[in-house]
Amino acid sequence: MEKVFPEGFLWGGATAANQCEGAYNVDGRGLANVDVMPHGKDRFPVGLGLRKMLDFEDGYFYPAQTGIDFYHHYKEDIALFAEMGFKTFRMSLAWTRIFPNGDESEPNEAGLAFYEDVFRECQKHGIEPLVTITHFDCPIHLIKEYGGWRNRKLIDFYKNLARVLFTRYKGLVKYWLTFNEINMILHLPFMGAGLVFEEDEDKEAVEYLAAHNELVASAWATKIAHEIDPDVKIGCMLAAGSYYPYSCRPEDVRAAQLANQDNYFFVDVQSRGYYPAYALKKLERAGIDVGMTEEDKQVLAENTVDFISFSYYSTRCSAGEGSDAPKTEGNAFQGAKNPYLKESQWGWAIDPLGFRITLNDLYDRYQKPLFVVENGLGAKDVVEEDGSINDDYRIDYLRKHIETMRDAVVEDGVDLLGYTTWGPIDLVSASTGEMSKRYGFIYVDRDDAGNGTLARSKKKSFDWYKKVIATNGADLS
Numbered sequence: 001m002e003k004v005f006p007e008g009f010l011w012g013g014a015t016a017a018n019q020c021e022g023a024y025n026v027d028g029r030g031l032a033n034v035d036v037m038p039h040g041k042d043r044f045p046v047g048l049g050l051r052k053m054l055d056f057e058d059g060y061f062y063p064a065q066t067g068i069d070f071y072h073h074y075k076e077d078i079a080l081f082a083e084m085g086f087k088t089f090r091m092s093l094a095w096t097r098i099f100p101n102g103d104e105s106e107p108n109e110a111g112l113a114f115y116e117d118v119f120r121e122c123q124k125h126g127i128e129p130l131v132t133i134t135h136f137d138c139p140i141h142l143i144k145e146y147g148g149w150r151n152r153k154l155i156d157f158y159k160n161l162a163r164v165l166f167t168r169y170k171g172l173v174k175y176w177l178t179f180n181e182i183n184m185i186l187h188l189p190f191m192g193a194g195l196v197f198e199e200d201e202d203k204e205a206v207e208y209l210a211a212h213n214e215l216v217a218s219a220w221a222t223k224i225a226h227e228i229d230p231d232v233k234i235g236c237m238l239a240a241g242s243y244y245p246y247s248c249r250p251e252d253v254r255a256a257q258l259a260n261q262d263n264y265f266f267v268d269v270q271s272r273g274y275y276p277a278y279a280l281k282k283l284e285r286a287g288i289d290v291g292m293t294e295e296d297k298q299v300l301a302e303n304t305v306d307f308i309s310f311s312y313y314s315t316r317c318s319a320g321e322g323s324d325a326p327k328t329e330g331n332a333f334q335g336a337k338n339p340y341l342k343e344s345q346w347g348w349a350i351d352p353l354g355f356r357i358t359l360n361d362l363y364d365r366y367q368k369p370l371f372v373v374e375n376g377l378g379a380k381d382v383v384e385e386d387g388s389i390n391d392d393y394r395i396d397y398l399r400k401h402i403e404t405m406r407d408a409v410v411e412d413g414v415d416l417l418g419y420t421t422w423g424p425i426d427l428v429s430a431s432t433g434e435m436s437k438r439y440g441f442i443y444v445d446r447d448d449a450g451n452g453t454l455a456r457s458k459k460k461s462f463d464w465y466k467k468v469i470a471t472n473g474a475d476l477s
């Protein structure tokens with residue numbers, strides 16, 4: 001029997017405003033944390049999330065200023081997505097385009113109009129927008145004046161933003177995500193929640209406080225969305241990839257269990273509507289008070305998400321106390337190095353079967369529809385003399401992952417709404433700020449230092465993905 005995805009499966013690609021839009025100071029846009037992050041080794045200069053710079057400084061190149069200039073190329077880019085047969089396009093909004101400082105009561109019309117144009121362009125091509133409200137961006141003003149998401153006032157600013165968006169785009173956008181990779185607060189707190197720490201501050205306490213505020217804001221957004229339009233679907237978004245125990249040594253198994261709980265915590269709250277027992281105990285042991293009010297409890301309980309979205313790049317591996325397992329620094333999630341897996345050029349473990357395992361883990365746990373909103377391979381591409389780009393490695397990665405995703409759906413019965421690859425068009429890397437870490441089916445002529453024409457061209461994978469979509473995943477050859 002031919003294996004295909006369910007009818008109406010939403011194939012597409014995913015981007016984020018700060019990694020592609022550019023035009024950072026155009027049409028009244030304000031400055032955000034993601035704008036002032038340089039590329040390369042200085043991106044997180046004082047250690048992950050301890051960044052102190054809150055403005056541009058001489059001597060650095062800031063890739064988000066220009067991105068790939070999606071702001072001025074969106075029609076061309078969406079037409080290319082349509083040519084591949086996209087059913088959906090995941091994108092995010094730059095908060096500072098709509099509220100330049102974040103705490104105004106009235107929005108910036110030029111910012112709202114830009115996104116309306118983008119959505120209408122999608123509609124013209126029969127593409128359903130899937131919109132992330134915040135993808136790692138926090139207005140600089142909210143960081144300087146309020147300390148970012150550690151401050152409960154941000155819940156109100158976010159509610160205001162949500163109300164404006166759901167009202168303005170009613171009928172244009174059906175699928176929304178509240179926070180991209182919400183669990184990244186614990187790994188990249190400056191990007192995840194605009195957190196800047198003081199010396200000797202209890203970092204973990206601040207992170208959980210910010211996490212609580214984002215979780216409550218997410219529930220409020222869900223409530224507001226459903227009140228304005230009962231047809232919209234609101235999802236949470238997790239940086240997923242299950243943790244394996246490094247071995248069957250009970251200490252390793254327990255370490256993996258704890259690491260998984262740190263991730264599940266966020267979805268547990270967003271999907272079940274209350275703090276799980278293990279999290280309450282953990283916070284109690286650490287003496288952390290997140291300031292939960294009766295109103296918080298109620299809004300969390302009554303406004304759980306409609307679906308669960310996640311990114312998947314790799315699985316992770318945990319070793320408990322007493323282990324001599326070698327470590328990997330491959331991505332924001334550090335851990336033991338899995339000896340059975342090959343790694344990408346950036347040291348991210350490649351694990352297609354782990355994708356099926358992660359899909360099952362999430363579906364078993366939540367029994368809600370899932371949506372894969374990021375998956376892909378960051379790799380260096382070579383442009384041949386004739387202009388062609390033969391990215392067979394990317395095709396190979398995606399083929400193997402789509403195959404196991406199909407098994408999860410067809411053989412395991414996982415309820416999956418859709419699949420968007422990360423960066424269908426090359427864009428700025430979130431973790432390194434490089435352009436050379438490319439994910440796209442569409443090449444963008446731009447290098448790490450900001451040189452290049454920004455011209456778009458198709459890679460070999462472009463036609464391959466087009467065929468995958470046209471056959472609804474039956475032909476992956």
Ligand code: BG6
Binds near residue numbers: 016019437
């Ligand atoms: C996810 C993010 O963590 O991974 C994206 O949601 C990011 O913003 C993607 O770009 C890939 O990571 P990177 O660091 O290779 O860009």
